[in-house]
Amino acid sequence: MESTNILAISGSLRSGSFNTAAIEAIHQLSPSNIEINIYRELGNIPLFNPDIDAKTLPVINRLIAALRDADGLIIASPEYAHGISGVMKNALDWLVAGEEFVAMPIALINTSPRAIHALASLREILTTMSGVIVDEACLSLPLLGSGMSANDIVHEPTFAEPLQNSLFEFCSAIQASQPGKYSGQNH
Numbered sequence: 001m002e003s004t005n006i007l008a009i010s011g012s013l014r015s016g017s018f019n020t021a022a023i024e025a026i027h028q029l030s031p032s033n034i035e036i037n038i039y040r041e042l043g044n045i046p047l048f049n050p051d052i053d054a055k056t057l058p059v060i061n062r063l064i065a066a067l068r069d070a071d072g073l074i075i076a077s078p079e080y081a082h083g084i085s086g087v088m089k090n091a092l093d094w095l096v097a098g099e100e101f102v103a104m105p106i107a108l109i110n111t112s113p114r115a116i117h118a119l120a121s122l123r124e125i126l127t128t129m130s131g132v133i134v135d136e137a138c139l140s141l142p143l144l145g146s147g148m149s150a151n152d153i154v155h156e157p158t159f160a161e162p163l164q165n166s167l168f169e170f171c172s173a174i175q176a177s178q179p180g181k182y183s184g185q186n187h
């Protein structure tokens with residue numbers, strides 16, 4: 001059976017990050033036919049400089065390879081001063097000139113329902129990069145201030161069930177967009 005490969009990125013470097021916890025919970029909740037590859041190098045990416053050829057940077061080449069392997073992308077990223085996190089924007093800037101985002105299905109997980117500005121900005125950036133936001137798979141979870149870890153989320157049905165539904169909707173949309181790859185398969 002063909003598996004679905006999903007790259008998942010948290011836009012926070014904070015050790016107790018709710019966005020990272022949500023990503024890790026999705027990883028734990030995913031069935032065996034869905035591969036969730038959690039991207040862990042966001043903090044190692046140099047500051048974007050258009051003078052530098054991205055292909056000379058191993059860390060960028062690894063990110064590009066991970067995106068090429070992915071059938072879809074999940075992003076959970078915080079809001080800082082009504083904007084998206086600097087580390088997230090920095091990574092995206094290195095990728096603007098490439099083709100990796102063209103038609104890439106993307107699900108956005110928002111861990112703070114009040115953080116509407118960063119979410120809107122992230123949508124605008126990603127669609128400008130020709131990504132396709134899968135609305136049915138986007139989810140807002142009130143994790144801010146909850147103190148919850150990935151394990152806590154997995155064992156709390158009011159969070160775990162929406163995350164599983166989001167993943168199901170996301171994979172259904174990915175399969176519908178690649179009928180040749182997944183013919184005869186149902187998640």
Ligand SMILES: Cc1cc2nc3c(=O)[nH]c(=O)nc-3n(C[C@H](O)[C@H](O)[C@H](O)COP(=O)(O)O)c2cc1C
Nearest residue numbers: 012014017018019020078079080081082114115144
């Ligand atoms: C410098 C700073 C600025 C912030 N600005 C906002 C903001 O404008 N809107 C908001 O909803 N939350 C804001 N927050 C709260 C963060 O989004 C919140 O702490 C979030 O949980 C961070 O994500 P993380 O838990 O994944 O690290 C801010 C936090 C910091 C540290």
